[in-house]
Amino acid sequence: MFSCRREVTPLLSERLDRPLLFREQTNLQLHLLACRSCRHYGKHVKTLSQLSKAFKKFDDGK
Numbered sequence: 001m002f003s004c005r006r007e008v009t010p011l012l013s014e015r016l017d018r019p020l021l022f023r024e025q026t027n028l029q030l031h032l033l034a035c036r037s038c039r040h041y042g043k044h045v046k047t048l049s050q051l052s053k054a055f056k057k058f059d060d061g062k
């Protein structure tokens with residue numbers, strides 16, 4: 001089983017910046033099925049990233 005903090009949370013952030021390897025993707029999906037706190041964290045990270053992108057756009061539009 002994956003270790004949440006050491007292996008899963010970095011992947012959850014990295015997948016927003018780069019495509020994951022097939023193996024990483026598979027492991028991540030399997031883990032997310034079993035682990036509620038990582039699912040929650042993944043949602044959170046995604047929201048944060050969307051927010052920061054939105055702010056960036058706002059800045060550029062000046």
Ligand SMILES: [Zn+2]
Binds near residue numbers: 003008031035037038
């Ligand atoms: Zn987990």
